Amino acid sequence: MNLTTPALLFPAISLLLLAYTNRFLVIAQLIRSLYKQNADHPDRDLREQILHLKVRIIAIRRMQVLGIIAFIFCVLSMLLLFLQLPGPGTVLFAASLVLLVASLGFSLYEVQISGQALSLQLKGLEDPTSTTQSNPSTDSP
Template sequence: MTLSVSTPIILFPAISLILLAYTEKFVQLARLVRTLKKQYENNSATHLVEQIENLKRRIYLIKNMQAFGTLSFFLCIATIFLLFSSLETLAYYTFWISMILLMTALYLSFREIRLSSDALKRALDDETPR
Protein backbone atom coordinates (compact mmCIF):
# COMPACT_ATOMS: atom_id res chain seq x y z
CA MET A 1 0.00 0.00 0.00
CA THR A 2 1.28 3.44 -0.85
CA LEU A 3 0.94 6.39 1.43
CA SER A 4 0.40 9.80 -0.11
CA VAL A 5 0.99 13.18 1.50
CA SER A 6 -2.74 13.87 1.49
CA THR A 7 -3.45 11.03 3.95
CA PRO A 8 -1.77 12.56 7.03
CA ILE A 9 -2.85 16.04 5.95
CA ILE A 10 -6.50 14.96 6.13
CA LEU A 11 -6.04 14.35 9.86
CA PHE A 12 -4.80 17.89 10.65
CA PRO A 13 -8.25 19.44 11.20
CA ALA A 14 -9.50 16.45 13.18
CA ILE A 15 -6.50 16.31 15.48
CA SER A 16 -6.53 20.08 15.93
CA LEU A 17 -10.20 20.05 16.93
CA ILE A 18 -9.65 17.17 19.33
CA LEU A 19 -6.74 18.98 20.99
CA LEU A 20 -8.84 22.14 21.25
CA ALA A 21 -11.66 20.18 22.92
CA TYR A 22 -9.21 18.52 25.34
CA THR A 23 -7.74 21.91 26.25
CA GLU A 24 -11.19 23.38 26.87
CA LYS A 25 -12.06 20.44 29.15
CA PHE A 26 -8.82 20.93 31.03
CA VAL A 27 -9.50 24.65 31.56
CA GLN A 28 -13.05 23.99 32.78
CA LEU A 29 -11.93 21.28 35.20
CA ALA A 30 -9.09 23.43 36.53
CA ARG A 31 -11.59 26.22 37.21
CA LEU A 32 -13.92 23.77 38.96
CA VAL A 33 -11.11 22.36 41.11
CA ARG A 34 -10.18 25.85 42.27
CA THR A 35 -13.81 26.58 43.17
CA LEU A 36 -14.24 23.29 45.05
CA LYS A 37 -10.94 23.80 46.88
CA LYS A 38 -12.16 27.19 48.15
CA GLN A 39 -15.45 25.58 49.22
CA TYR A 40 -13.53 22.81 50.99
CA GLU A 41 -11.41 25.34 52.89
CA ASN A 42 -14.63 26.93 54.18
CA ASN A 43 -16.53 23.67 54.73
CA SER A 44 -14.62 20.36 54.98
CA ALA A 45 -17.44 18.25 53.57
CA THR A 46 -16.63 14.67 52.55
CA HIS A 47 -18.45 14.92 49.24
CA LEU A 48 -16.14 17.79 48.23
CA VAL A 49 -13.09 15.60 48.78
CA GLU A 50 -14.64 12.89 46.60
CA GLN A 51 -15.44 15.41 43.87
CA ILE A 52 -11.92 16.84 43.97
CA GLU A 53 -10.41 13.34 43.76
CA ASN A 54 -12.61 12.55 40.77
CA LEU A 55 -11.55 15.78 39.10
CA LYS A 56 -7.88 15.01 39.76
CA ARG A 57 -8.28 11.65 37.97
CA ARG A 58 -10.05 13.34 35.09
CA ILE A 59 -7.35 16.02 34.80
CA TYR A 60 -4.70 13.30 34.75
CA LEU A 61 -6.54 11.58 31.90
CA ILE A 62 -6.95 14.85 30.00
CA LYS A 63 -3.26 15.64 30.40
CA ASN A 64 -2.43 12.27 28.86
CA MET A 65 -5.07 12.73 26.14
CA GLN A 66 -3.36 15.99 25.20
CA ALA A 67 0.08 14.37 25.24
CA PHE A 68 -0.94 11.45 23.02
CA GLY A 69 -2.88 13.75 20.68
CA THR A 70 0.07 16.13 20.37
CA LEU A 71 2.49 13.27 19.69
CA SER A 72 0.09 11.95 17.07
CA PHE A 73 -0.02 15.36 15.40
CA PHE A 74 3.77 15.60 15.54
CA LEU A 75 4.16 12.20 13.89
CA CYS A 76 1.65 13.14 11.17
CA ILE A 77 3.87 16.10 10.34
CA ALA A 78 6.96 13.87 10.51
CA THR A 79 5.23 11.50 8.08
CA ILE A 80 4.91 14.32 5.56
CA PHE A 81 8.59 15.20 5.90
CA LEU A 82 9.52 11.55 5.45
CA LEU A 83 7.35 11.28 2.35
CA PHE A 84 8.98 14.41 0.87
CA SER A 85 12.36 12.84 1.65
CA SER A 86 11.34 9.68 -0.27
CA LEU A 87 11.50 7.53 2.86
CA GLU A 88 8.17 5.80 2.19
CA THR A 89 8.71 2.76 4.43
CA LEU A 90 9.69 4.88 7.43
CA ALA A 91 6.81 7.27 6.68
CA TYR A 92 4.40 4.33 6.59
CA TYR A 93 5.45 3.12 10.06
CA THR A 94 5.54 6.64 11.46
CA PHE A 95 2.00 7.18 10.28
CA TRP A 96 0.85 3.94 11.89
CA ILE A 97 2.43 4.93 15.19
CA SER A 98 0.65 8.28 14.85
CA MET A 99 -2.67 6.48 14.42
CA ILE A 100 -2.01 4.27 17.45
CA LEU A 101 -1.26 7.37 19.55
CA LEU A 102 -4.45 9.02 18.32
CA MET A 103 -6.45 5.90 19.18
CA THR A 104 -4.88 5.95 22.66
CA ALA A 105 -5.92 9.59 23.12
CA LEU A 106 -9.47 8.71 22.04
CA TYR A 107 -9.56 5.74 24.43
CA LEU A 108 -8.46 7.99 27.30
CA SER A 109 -11.17 10.43 26.26
CA PHE A 110 -13.71 7.62 26.53
CA ARG A 111 -12.46 6.81 30.05
CA GLU A 112 -12.66 10.48 31.04
CA ILE A 113 -16.23 10.70 29.74
CA ARG A 114 -17.16 7.65 31.82
CA LEU A 115 -15.64 9.21 34.95
CA SER A 116 -17.53 12.41 34.22
CA SER A 117 -20.80 10.54 33.69
CA ASP A 118 -20.33 8.54 36.89
CA ALA A 119 -19.69 11.76 38.84
CA LEU A 120 -22.81 13.39 37.41
CA LYS A 121 -24.89 10.32 38.21
CA ARG A 122 -23.59 10.31 41.77
CA ALA A 123 -24.33 14.03 42.15
CA LEU A 124 -27.87 13.56 40.82
CA ASP A 125 -28.46 10.59 43.11
CA ASP A 126 -27.33 12.65 46.10
CA GLU A 127 -29.68 15.51 45.18
CA THR A 128 -32.74 13.41 44.31
CA PRO A 129 -35.38 13.51 47.06
CA ARG A 130 -36.14 10.10 48.52
Protein backbone atom coordinates in the same frame (compact mmCIF):
# COMPACT_ATOMS: atom_id res chain seq x y z
CA MET B 1 0.64 6.58 0.28
CA ASN B 2 1.17 10.20 -0.70
CA LEU B 3 1.69 13.43 1.22
CA THR B 4 -2.01 14.30 1.41
CA THR B 5 -2.97 11.21 3.42
CA PRO B 6 -1.37 12.32 6.72
CA ALA B 7 -2.38 15.91 5.94
CA LEU B 8 -6.01 14.83 6.28
CA LEU B 9 -5.44 14.27 10.02
CA PHE B 10 -4.29 17.85 10.68
CA PRO B 11 -7.71 19.44 11.18
CA ALA B 12 -9.02 16.47 13.17
CA ILE B 13 -6.07 16.35 15.56
CA SER B 14 -6.06 20.13 15.98
CA LEU B 15 -9.75 20.23 16.88
CA LEU B 16 -9.34 17.26 19.19
CA LEU B 17 -6.49 18.95 21.06
CA LEU B 18 -8.59 22.11 21.35
CA ALA B 19 -11.48 20.12 22.84
CA TYR B 20 -9.11 18.38 25.27
CA THR B 21 -7.63 21.70 26.35
CA ASN B 22 -11.09 23.19 26.93
CA ARG B 23 -12.06 20.21 29.10
CA PHE B 24 -8.83 20.57 31.07
CA LEU B 25 -9.36 24.30 31.66
CA VAL B 26 -12.98 23.88 32.78
CA ILE B 27 -12.12 21.10 35.22
CA ALA B 28 -9.06 22.97 36.53
CA GLN B 29 -11.26 26.02 37.18
CA LEU B 30 -13.82 23.82 38.93
CA ILE B 31 -11.11 22.25 41.11
CA ARG B 32 -9.87 25.69 42.13
CA SER B 33 -13.41 26.78 43.00
CA LEU B 34 -14.16 23.64 45.01
CA TYR B 35 -10.75 23.84 46.71
CA LYS B 36 -11.47 27.40 47.86
CA GLN B 37 -14.96 26.41 48.96
CA ASN B 38 -13.53 23.46 50.91
CA ALA B 39 -10.85 25.68 52.50
CA ASP B 40 -13.56 28.07 53.71
CA HIS B 41 -15.93 25.30 54.87
CA PRO B 42 -14.27 21.86 55.01
CA ASP B 43 -16.57 19.14 53.72
CA ARG B 44 -15.86 15.47 53.06
CA ASP B 45 -18.07 15.46 49.95
CA LEU B 46 -16.21 18.42 48.45
CA ARG B 47 -12.89 16.73 49.13
CA GLU B 48 -14.09 13.55 47.41
CA GLN B 49 -15.30 15.58 44.43
CA ILE B 50 -11.92 17.29 44.16
CA LEU B 51 -10.11 13.93 44.29
CA HIS B 52 -12.46 12.56 41.62
CA LEU B 53 -11.78 15.58 39.43
CA LYS B 54 -8.05 14.95 39.91
CA VAL B 55 -8.48 11.53 38.29
CA ARG B 56 -10.22 13.21 35.35
CA ILE B 57 -7.42 15.77 35.03
CA ILE B 58 -4.87 12.95 34.87
CA ALA B 59 -6.88 11.24 32.12
CA ILE B 60 -7.14 14.50 30.16
CA ARG B 61 -3.41 15.12 30.46
CA ARG B 62 -2.77 11.64 29.06
CA MET B 63 -5.21 12.35 26.24
CA GLN B 64 -3.35 15.56 25.46
CA VAL B 65 0.11 13.97 25.55
CA LEU B 66 -0.91 11.11 23.26
CA GLY B 67 -2.67 13.54 20.91
CA ILE B 68 0.37 15.81 20.74
CA ILE B 69 2.72 12.91 20.05
CA ALA B 70 0.30 11.66 17.36
CA PHE B 71 0.39 15.13 15.81
CA ILE B 72 4.21 15.19 15.87
CA PHE B 73 4.36 11.74 14.27
CA CYS B 74 1.91 12.87 11.62
CA VAL B 75 4.08 15.91 10.80
CA LEU B 76 7.22 13.77 10.70
CA SER B 77 5.40 11.32 8.45
CA MET B 78 4.59 14.13 6.03
CA LEU B 79 8.21 15.28 6.13
CA LEU B 80 9.49 11.79 5.33
CA LEU B 81 6.98 11.41 2.51
CA PHE B 82 8.06 14.80 1.17
CA LEU B 83 11.68 13.62 1.27
CA GLN B 84 10.66 10.58 -0.82
CA LEU B 85 11.02 8.10 2.07
CA PRO B 86 7.66 6.28 1.88
CA GLY B 87 8.61 3.33 4.12
CA PRO B 88 9.51 5.29 7.28
CA GLY B 89 6.78 7.83 6.48
CA THR B 90 4.14 5.11 6.39
CA VAL B 91 5.42 3.60 9.65
CA LEU B 92 5.25 6.98 11.42
CA PHE B 93 1.78 7.61 10.03
CA ALA B 94 0.62 4.23 11.34
CA ALA B 95 2.16 5.05 14.72
CA SER B 96 0.34 8.39 14.77
CA LEU B 97 -2.95 6.59 14.12
CA VAL B 98 -2.28 4.16 16.98
CA LEU B 99 -1.46 7.06 19.32
CA LEU B 100 -4.60 8.87 18.23
CA VAL B 101 -6.70 5.80 19.01
CA ALA B 102 -5.04 5.56 22.44
CA SER B 103 -5.82 9.23 23.04
CA LEU B 104 -9.44 8.63 22.11
CA GLY B 105 -9.46 5.64 24.47
CA PHE B 106 -8.48 7.89 27.38
CA SER B 107 -11.14 10.33 26.21
CA LEU B 108 -13.74 7.57 26.40
CA TYR B 109 -12.51 6.66 29.90
CA GLU B 110 -12.77 10.30 31.03
CA VAL B 111 -16.29 10.61 29.64
CA GLN B 112 -17.28 7.41 31.45
CA ILE B 113 -16.02 8.55 34.85
CA SER B 114 -17.61 11.95 34.29
CA GLY B 115 -20.94 10.31 33.55
CA GLN B 116 -20.68 8.06 36.60
CA ALA B 117 -20.03 11.05 38.86
CA LEU B 118 -23.04 12.89 37.50
CA SER B 119 -25.22 9.79 37.88
CA LEU B 120 -24.25 9.53 41.55
CA GLN B 121 -25.13 13.17 42.14
CA LEU B 122 -28.46 12.87 40.34
CA LYS B 123 -29.24 9.73 42.35
CA GLY B 124 -28.88 11.88 45.47
CA LEU B 125 -31.59 14.18 44.09
CA GLU B 126 -33.95 11.28 43.37
CA ASP B 127 -33.60 9.79 46.87
CA PRO B 128 -34.59 12.44 49.45
CA THR B 129 -33.29 10.25 52.30
CA SER B 130 -29.81 10.20 50.79
CA THR B 131 -27.16 12.17 52.66
CA THR B 132 -25.26 12.99 49.47
CA GLN B 133 -25.32 16.70 48.74
CA SER B 134 -25.84 17.87 45.20
CA ASN B 135 -23.43 20.52 44.02
CA PRO B 136 -24.37 22.03 40.66
CA SER B 137 -20.83 23.29 40.17
CA THR B 138 -19.68 19.73 39.36
CA ASP B 139 -21.96 19.45 36.33
CA SER B 140 -19.09 20.43 34.05
CA PRO B 141 -17.75 18.45 31.10
